[in-house]
Amino acid sequence: MTQPPRPLAVSIGDPAGVGPELLVEAWVRREQSGLPVFVAIGGARLLAEAAASRGLVVPIETVSSLEQAERVFHRALPVCSDLDGEWKPGAPDRAGASLALASLAEATTLAKSGKAAGLVTGPIAKALLAEIGFDHPGQTEYVADACGVAAQDAVMMLAGPQLRTIPLTVHVALALVPALISVDLICRRAHIASAALQQDFGIEHPRIAITALNPHAGEGGRFGDEEARIIAPAIERLQAEGIAATGPHPADALFAAHARGDFDVALCMYHDQALIPLKALDFDSGVNVTLGLPIVRTSPDHGTAFGIAGTGRASAGATIAAIRMAGECAGRRAIHG
Template identity: 75%
Template sequence: MAPLAVSLGDPAGIGPELIAASWAARDEAGLQPFFACGGAGLLAAAGASRELSVPVERIADPAEAAAVFPRALPVLGEVDGPWNPGQPDSGGARLALASLKQAAELAVAGSASGIVTGPIAKALLAEVGFRHPGQTEFVAEACGVAAEDAVMMLAGPQLRTIPLSVHVPLSQVPALLSTDLICRRARIAAEALQRDFGIARPRIAIAGLNPHAGESGRMGDEEQSIISPAIETLMAEGIAATGPHPADALFAPHARDDYDVALCMYHDQALIPIKALDFDAGVNVTLGLPIIRTSPDHGTAFAIAGTGKAHPGATIAAIRMAGECAARRANG
């Protein structure tokens, strides 16, 4: 199986030091071989800032990564930049974009078994020509997949969630919801959980939009007019969908045993529980793509970059999950 490609993220953020820390923990964490796309000097400095022994070795081809990985962090290519934690600039944004482009191209070509993307600063990327809302949409386009069919799932040891709407004002959410949207996202989720996570018959719990799931229309009718018809359609197709569930009870410990993923109506309904339960092990997984793509579920954290305070757990989890999913595809 080909190695994983890891993009740097913004070099002024915590991404580079957590990539270095992940390589240092490779044996303990059971990580499959990966290589970084660019930033050899940057990664060496980032590892040193955490007092880690992280030798870096440049490679000319992804196929070299497996042999190098036990002794050094493999880095593909010559593109590099300075280690200036907490000081983002346009040069760093260009490096982040170059690294992301290379990782996506290699995965699409089959030279990498999947990609793990480091956290970016979207505003800075926009200044250097990045025209996508985020990395998910960028990777989807690189794969030839419509953005609306690239589904964001947040996954941790205790919970998986999917938000139907993401970076939009809460006031706009009801107008964005539709029976078709719920069905499309649920179908993509069911297929991905079977193929990439080895769940034979995924159970999908679908949250209500309103308090108490609308309470029979007294607190809104979206549950009756939009969500319930979607659940009926999915069940008729053989998908194990349930709901609409009141969101205030859906994430309780006893409730989480009854489903494999919670399909949520908006951003915070999905992200608050995953971050409350699995903050240092949360992974952003893009479903519906022909390639594997994961990312740690946190941002650049410029304020603590270079201080050694950033926890590598989510980056390690993202690399491990990408490797596990890639292995299932390879063996499927």
């Protein structure tokens, strides 16, 4: 693995969710999973309690700097920050949401300053954050704003061992999608994706498959005209601009095993069109990667899972994958600039 030059900063997420227990398990599995050095931002006491609940032996060591974290990582999970709170699995409250937000803010600052090689964010509960004044749709938009990047230029990519997908439209009602897609939006997302796949994933000539909106790619206009009116012209423009884009592809066939080797990422028209195949194929190893930022940011592609927090049933696979992917991307940036 391409190692990052400095530790990764990991926010702990909502302490009532599965984030803390999966983070400590990631440290336990650091060697077998080939993980880079990472530091938890806050939560020393609650992380120790979360580890105990899973029967894990996890020494916790509070550090004053990320340089110190590098020196202790082999023997203890380094925690940078005095932030802490109660570990109450399955019982979310405003205090926990405040802790999650404070951890996110400190971790983002460390990545922005260059002290951390990248940012990995633990899962949060958006509704609880809204109650304490968090006015962003999610962590992606928060991090983008902190980095001075317009929300529309922070592109969410879901990545797993078998598939990468990008939703063109994200958290909006399905009925609104046809009015939101445009030639300009498709082209903007595709250019950001192509640049990020080159810079962070080492893919020299990224291939982008662009899905249709309607069944059977519109069936020649019988099921809608967005393919002919918007999507196909966008693909033509992208091809003229040197982007290896293809489509519009009927989404019901694009993700079959024999087709997945023909593209590096699928640009999909709406949320579920992108997330259903990714989660069906790579649920326990899916990573949410934010493209278009000046920093590396990843997150496990699952939520807080309050219902199983503290039971030991949650898989650490996606957390481990998010840390590993952030390290690989940060390492490539360090080498290639």
